[in-house]
Amino acid sequence: MVAQRIAVIGSGGIGGVIAEAAHAAGHEVTMCVRTPFERLVLDTPEGTSEVPVSVVTEPGAVGGFDWVVLTTKVHDVPSTAPWLHKLDDGTPLVVVQNGVEHRGSVAELWSEGPVLPALIYVGAERTSPGQVVRRSPTTMQVEGGELGSRFVSLLEGSGVRLRATDDFHTAAWRKMLTNVAPNPITALTLRRLDVLAQPDVQELCAGVLAETIAVAQAEGSALTQEDADKVLADYTALMPPTNGTSMLYDRIAGLPLEHEHITGVLVRAADRHGIPVPLNRTLLTLLRAVQPHPIPGA
Secondary structure (H helix, E strand, O other), rough: OOOOOOEEEEEHHHHHHHHHHHHHHOEEEEEEEOEEEEEEEEEEEOEEEEEOOEOOOOHHOOOOEEEEEOOOOHHHHHHHHHHHHHHHOOOOOOEEOOOHHHHHHHOOOOOOEEEEEEEOOOEEEEEEOEEEEEEEOOEEEEEEHHHHHHHHHOOOOOOOEEEEEHHHHHHHHHHHHHHHHHHHHHHHHHOOOHHHHOOHHHHHHHHHHHHHHHHHHHHOOOOOOOHHHHHHHHHHHOOOEEEEEEHHHHHHOOOOHHHOOHHHHHHHHHHHHOOOHHHHHHHHHHHEEEEEEEOOOO
């Protein structure tokens, strides 16, 4: 593929990983950030490398991109409004987020270009501005269709396992399964994924996932209890115990947590359908106690 100009909004762990992948695929990468840094350095299982990117802190200094990739968490999207308003010129926007609100999170900020929802599976942590640790290979899924196929082609040769899916709704709820127990539990206990190996925590996770399956099915996804059983097994079989979660990293760093857009989304959907979710509701209550902020729709 001919080299493309790609703007990556956000310089956290996911932003660094996407920048690394885009550069490896042969593209020119500009990172749109709040906190400037001189170099993007990734520490990966393959070694440590510097990724040549341009770093800009002023929206007025950018323009003329082929793709824009938004990598901030849902609650941080409003802070990216100056970037999105500047870059919304018909260019495709790839929204890489947890949860199921990909289009909704940018609906009021992006109107000219198409939106491509995306999911990412990777163990990544920003340890300081411009310094990212990637502890695992990267897998991505995007919504199927012509735009999704173009994005898959865009990252060919990057080392990312990337595919388009015709049922992104189910894929997003499946990704929710990987977040809805580990993120709250690690953030509340201030422990990494080793905490999930404890038998009583495993039992809690199983209950949280069973509630999530009921809500996901009511929301129209094709998930089954088998999906929950597989994810629960993967918590300890595939996730290194030294890894953390994005919510844990944010709590340690004193940053806003995304519980309203993971557990909160689930609880609000459960309320719409009249489904009891006492375990998820308890986790949400504790997270709100740790870091209160406005409840969406309240």
